[in-house]
Amino acid sequence: MQLTFFVIPNNTCFPETGKSQVYLRIDNWNDYSYKTLYEIVLFDEKGNKRELGYVKIANFGQTTEERIELPKQFEFLDERFFSLGQSDHYYSTLMTLERQLREKFLRNINDIVFNEELLKKALDEDVTTTSLLRDTSLTTIKGQYRRILNDGAILTRYNFAYETKQTNNEAGYRLEFKVEPESNPPTNIHVLIGRNGVGKTHLLNNIVKTLIKEPSNKGRFDYISDKQNEGYFFSRVVSVSYSAFDPFKPYIKTEGLRYEYIGLKEIRKDNITSLKNRDQLTIEFVKSFEHCFHVGKKDRLKKAISSLNSDPLFEELEITLLLEQNWDENKIKYIFDRLSSGHAIVLLTITKLVETLEEKTLLLLDEPEGHLHPPLLSAFIRTLSDILKDRNAVAIVATHSPVIVQEVPRSCVWKLSRFGLEAKAERVDTETFGENIGTLTREIFGLEVSKSGFHKLLKDDVENGLTYEQIIQKYSNQLGFEARLLLRALLSDKDIF
Template sequence: MKFMCFREGENFPRVVKPYVFLVHDNWDDFGYKVSFKVFVTDGIARKAIGTIKILQKISERKESFKVASQTELPERFDKLSDDYISLGQERSYYEEMRKFFDSEADVALNSLRDIALLPRRSQPFEPTSAYRNALMRHNSAQRAKRFGAAWARGEDPQEQVSFTYAGKIDGAEMQTIGRFDFDENDELPGRVVAIIGRNASGKTNYIASLAADLASTRRTSGTVWQEREKRFTEGRPLFTRVLAVSYSAFDNFKRPRVDERSSYVYCGIGGENSHQFDLTRRYIENRERIRQIGRQGEWRRYIQDVIESDNPDHLSDDFFVLENSSMETQTHLLSLLSSGQAIFIHFITALLAWLEPYSLVVFDEPETHLHPNAVANLFLVLSSLLDKYDSFAIIATHSPLVVQEVPAKRVLVFRRTGNITETETLGLESFGESISEITKHVFETVEVDSVYRRTLRKLARKYPLEEALGKFDTGLSINAEAYLLAQYGARR
């Protein structure tokens, strides 16, 4: 792929082979001149494609990352260096690139370091004013970051965030199908879906695979790509970032191989080969990122509201100094907290560092290490952050405190029988129900199977509802009929 760069008003040369022409248009975005008009030519005709914005890193040291106030491009190049990122500013830009380059559109966009295709490349630029006030200034740019890769492939992406996923659990004979009915406009809480189920039902395996499939934008082979897309039976939703969270010491949360095309961010202990040093290091990096993107006031407020209400003497003023945090200092300050408080702080810090609009948080067992009151507080913080940053969450949990905060239509029950894990809906409304009732009717039901439940599940798989009900001459009890109806509801 060949590119040439021009100042506004300069004449294009005659060329005999395909070229992409970039014209700096001098538009000023709050002190940053990073806009370029894009033209393509096949050596005969020339066509306007649209507008992109390109940011250029001008510092070498990570701790002093700076972006040029005016992007300077080489006069001729085949591919921009790692010092640059770009983003188309409207849908038509990606569609026109597709029309002109066909299946090679991604090659051209990769050469321009487009973050719609290479989302991980945006991370070091995100804390900068140039990123917020120039590159991502308009709503159309936000949409381009989310949908640009799909538009460039000639796809019509699904804009709604609800979806159905058919995931394969290790050791299971068939796929497990779950419906994630997100709806931010619902009058009931619609940004969180909870998954419950007994140990070894496959919850962690399922959500880890889901997170990896959602975060991947690699086309790889046609077969691999098609298999991944088929797992989203109603179309794959496009989230700008997937945050996987797990703080279990026995973390078996499988993580995908991450490259520049991935939008996956892992927040947690990190498995058997990681240790406290890695967690503290990530915590310090996330604190610095919070400082750079200007969320330090929000971070302090959440920490004070939740942690200091328990023990206001635990946190000194040094704890809230985000600048120049050494490993030794932060290790000491965290050691003054309980394990639950430390995990809570890690969680809040990670979310504030990485959440952006249309992110998905995948959280495995948030109750790990936490006192019941802390679980309730954590859910309040999570809900607040999801609302503020227009994001969503999937939570695998054993906590009735979490289930109490989620409407029953957004609670998936995982049930494993032999080598088959199926999902079903709750037989009672969980939202606002008492902890004792949830524990009795939900978690005991999850933990203890019975002959009648197995029989009803088998009938639901084999017969239509009316025929299944007809098997019982005197009718079913209200409880049994509700359970049977739930089996059919889980399939919709």
């Protein structure tokens, strides 16, 4: 069986028909001065067309100043070259081919997922670590991509724990996290909730330090379900926070996992941290959107943004149409600049996550509710869950918001409490997914709710001996349904009506 490869310029359309042919269209996307990207279409021996997406092709000894020209027509790449598909779609689509054709294609294009010896050799090349692995980690290659080619499932279970020891000035916690593939409701978002000061944010920061092997880290992971592969359990860690009191540090270099920071902070050349302004966030969004546009992530981004269309503003702006048109930077800037701060943060975060998340990413979010009204927050969490599922990733969210708790099952919620250096992590008593917000608020914050807000006002009135009618009159008949129920309960306890 013969398979012929053709290289075509970036301004050329793919043919609509062919047999046993592969077309590689040059893409001039620049990976830190390396140009290795090609869009690829394959026609099988029956003329069926397969759009594989994108592949990066490099050669041994390649420098940043050059793009190695491939022959305009060839049957196989020689030993100077090696390649890597840029998404699970690439390898999943190849799995729809007959085995003989699939293996011939992978062998002839020198694919480093298919050829383990070639992978070992390619890892010594700067072009591999800088360009080919820019959006894909070694964990993804050895895990997800190889698993796909072996006809395995993409989604995997997670079962891990994180533990911090009590010190002279810090409380200690042990938290377990489990993710079941295809579970309903989804279990890929885990929530840490509790009052201010219990250590939620500090815990997230410690998780980052542990994974990137920061010397000051004070915790450890226990990979319960994957004892043989602890070194590759996570492929990278991503932290997200848009708070002015953001706990995360945008580390430039790390010793452990690859680390991505998404947030307001930036490190200047003098190593001083400053906060980004709106113009800088616009530039960051445009770059991220462009990356997704050019590197085979259009469909993933389109799907994610479509999930946000339950919000009227996102629906009105029709942002997904930008992914169906030619690249237009000015139009993208214009739309982003029209957004409120909350909508802008959601769109930027979702776009950055589509850009950065890969298989076995651990995502950490600190108080995402800060800029979002409840319906937009719910839409964000559902969209986030879909992205995580698509990437076989997991998130841990620190929050005060029962709206977020309402979007996940009880098995994914840790209620944290602390008294001095004595800390406790426990599951809530009621099922949380879809539960009433008031019920969740009382369940999580309990006594604190009864001592604050309208609870305290009504309790004080009852303690002062007022009757139901007197209290109703005092508030000019403006008590809501829940307040009236609470009032009757308080009066019942006092035997006053």
